[in-house]
Amino acid sequence: MQLGAPSNPSFNTLFDHIAGIDPARSVDIVFVNAPLRDYALRPRVNDFTLPVLGMAYIATVAAEAGFNVGVLDAEAHGLGIAHTAAVVNAVAPRWVGLNLLAPTYEISAHLAAALDPGVKLLLGGHQAKALPARILTDPRMARCEALVLGEGETRVERLLHDHRDRTGLPGVMWLDPITHTPVTGGVPGTGHLLAPDINALPFVDRRFLTQDPRPDQGRQEANMVGARGCPYDCSFCGAAVSANPDITIRTRTPGNILAEMHQLRDAHGVSAFRFVDDLFLGARKVIRTMADAFTEEKVGDWAAWDATGRINILHREPDHILDTLRANGLREVALGIESGSERVLSLIDKRIDPDTTLQVVRRLTERGINVKGYFILGLPTETTAEIDATVALVHRLWDTTDDLDGTFRASAFEYRPYPGTPDWHRLTSTGRYTADQLLDYTAVDLTADGTEESMRERDEFNFSVNLQLSDAPIEHVRTRLLELTRAQHDRKAGTR
Ligand code: B12
Numbered sequence: 001m002q003l004g005a006p007s008n009p010s011f012n013t014l015f016d017h018i019a020g021i022d023p024a025r026s027v028d029i030v031f032v033n034a035p036l037r038d039y040a041l042r043p044r045v046n047d048f049t050l051p052v053l054g055m056a057y058i059a060t061v062a063a064e065a066g067f068n069v070g071v072l073d074a075e076a077h078g079l080g081i082a083h084t085a086a087v088v089n090a091v092a093p094r095w096v097g098l099n100l101l102a103p104t105y106e107i108s109a110h111l112a113a114a115l116d117p118g119v120k121l122l123l124g125g126h127q128a129k130a131l132p133a134r135i136l137t138d139p140r141m142a143r144c145e146a147l148v149l150g151e152g153e154t155r156v157e158r159l160l161h162d163h164r165d166r167t168g169l170p171g172v173m174w175l176d177p178i179t180h181t182p183v184t185g186g187v188p189g190t191g192h193l194l195a196p197d198i199n200a201l202p203f204v205d206r207r208f209l210t211q212d213p214r215p216d217q218g219r220q221e222a223n224m225v226g227a228r229g230c231p232y233d234c235s236f237c238g239a240a241v242s243a244n245p246d247i248t249i250r251t252r253t254p255g256n257i258l259a260e261m262h263q264l265r266d267a268h269g270v271s272a273f274r275f276v277d278d279l280f281l282g283a284r285k286v287i288r289t290m291a292d293a294f295t296e297e298k299v300g301d302w303a304a305w306d307a308t309g310r311i312n313i314l315h316r317e318p319d320h321i322l323d324t325l326r327a328n329g330l331r332e333v334a335l336g337i338e339s340g341s342e343r344v345l346s347l348i349d350k351r352i353d354p355d356t357t358l359q360v361v362r363r364l365t366e367r368g369i370n371v372k373g374y375f376i377l378g379l380p381t382e383t384t385a386e387i388d389a390t391v392a393l394v395h396r397l398w399d400t401t402d403d404l405d406g407t408f409r410a411s412a413f414e415y416r417p418y419p420g421t422p423d424w425h426r427l428t429s430t431g432r433y434t435a436d437q438l439l440d441y442t443a444v445d446l447t448a449d450g451t452e453e454s455m456r457e458r459d460e461f462n463f464s465v466n467l468q469l470s471d472a473p474i475e476h477v478r479t480r481l482l483e484l485t486r487a488q489h490d491r492k493a494g495t496r
């Protein structure tokens with residue numbers, strides 16, 4: 001359908017929500033990032049989310065192939081389900097692509113069911129990979145023409161050319177119309193389509209992102225992906241190696257990463273970067289290669305950057321490497337600390353202990369590198385004492401770093417099971433929980449009806465399946481979570 005040039009303002013507003021789309025041409029595909037809640041029921045209480053880089057990568061590749069593509073980030077815009085579906089239906093794309101994540105699956109399914117009958121549905125993301133048969137047989141997903149397992153760039157472009165190509169594409173699934181059973185495409189010799197060459201991919205076209213680049217702390221900041229895949233197998237994590245057998249772990253070359261950083265600087269004035277990938281500073285070889293390349297390019301003279309890291313690896317790095325990273329502009333490292341209990345750390349296969357954590361955090365903050373520590377409360381089998389050990393560790397980390405150049409901040413979450421993870425297999429094999437129970441995510445209001453400011457800032461993380469998977473009562477988990485979050489908030493506000 002040729003939509004023609006928009007003439008009335010409401011038509012323009014419609015397109016305003018869809019990043020990167022050309023309103024003058026018929027629309028090939030709109031990728032939709034589902035809202036975390038139905039914001040028609042309760043407005044969003046904060047206004048920032050990280051950009052949907054995965055969908056933007058696919059959109060960039062499809063746009064380069066000539067398709068008219070848009071990304072509707074309904075979470076960033078705080079849209080309700082009906083509103084999101086209405087916007088999509090009004091632009092009448094050939095396809096709609098949904099990124100399925102465990103806590104947003106139900107919202108995505110409602111959206112899918114509300115799409116006009118002519119729209120072809122494309123599904124991807126972590127939940128699609130973990131539970132493809134369940135999703136394909138969900139009646140609300142009946143319009144699904146293709147469910148893509150894993151990295152979408154190459155296969156989505158092929159599907160947009162001709163969806164019948166699905167039979168030849170590996171890791172693409174659909175429901176056979178006659179037998180009503182899931183089938184998978186692929187012919188020998190097509191395995192390379194699963195993992196695109198990440199050094200050959202175009203840089204993410206920022207047209208497709210709603211809040212990136214954006215101003216932050218006096219700089220323009222952009223998010224980037226430096227690597228794909230993680231070699232570790234932390235039992236709770238959707239990125240764990242055993243949950244992602246399709247992913248070949250690979251890192252972009254320093255030259256390729258630097259070229260994107262320079263392009264973002266030259267085109268958008270960006271001088272701060274956040275590497276959102278699972279483990280940018282998680283392998284010695286990557287740390288060393290990046291340190292050399294960033295030093296040679298004098299990145300520290302103009303840029304600041306944040307990245308994720310791995311405590312056991314950073315622990316083995318000598319001081320001079322940490323000094324080099326600091327001189328290269330490293331501003332903050334995000335570390336998965338998770339627990340203060342050695343038993344729990346071993347159960348979740350974290351390969352660290354609290355003492356190592358304290359040492360690494362001290363060595364980083366001494367050099368002026370900030371640390372953000374992630375913690376999980378309420379892990380399966382965790383006792384009250386073990387949860388309290390985690391809280392105590394956070395306090396020790398605050399105390400240790402109080403007088404140092406870098407800051408330490410804690411980001412704590414209530415445990416949630418994700419399908420495909422080692423925990424998921426453990427929990428379902430006990431026979432105590434059904435998949436339906438473990439997938440029954442509901443929003444939990446820890447904001448005390450909006451009055452608790454510390455929790456309002458983190459409202460998008462307040463989800464629970466409301467099962468007591470830990471030994472400790474769920475109330476204890478939430479009380480401790482609230483205490484930690486409030487204490488961190490007060491420290492940030494300088495009121496401690
Ligand atoms: C950055 C990040 C975020 C960002 C951006 C999220 C987003 N919507 O893209 C923020 C902070 C906003 C975020 C939020 C959440 N996240 Co998050 N996030 C990540 C992280 C660390 C990296 C994702 C990334 O950018 N990877 C790089 C890109 C290139 O890969 P990608 O996103 O996977 O995309 C590729 C494929 O998945 C696929 N694909 C993606 N979308 C689509 C869509 C279609 C149609 C197709 C065909 C293919 C396809 O192709 C892409 C390109 O190759 C991952 C960990 C991980 N390794 O994935 C967790 C992760 C994906 N997040 C997770 C979760 C649970 C969430 C939240 C639900 C958390 C919450 N609040 O409770 C929210 C969802 C918010 C939302 N609807 O936007 C889980 C998912 C687990 C699961 N089984 O569902 C992960 C795995 C981490 C974990 N905790 O285990 N997240």
Ligand code: SF4
Nearest residue numbers: 230232234237240278
């Ligand atoms: S928690 Fe971090 S190190 Fe562990 S599997 Fe996930 S991304 Fe990898």
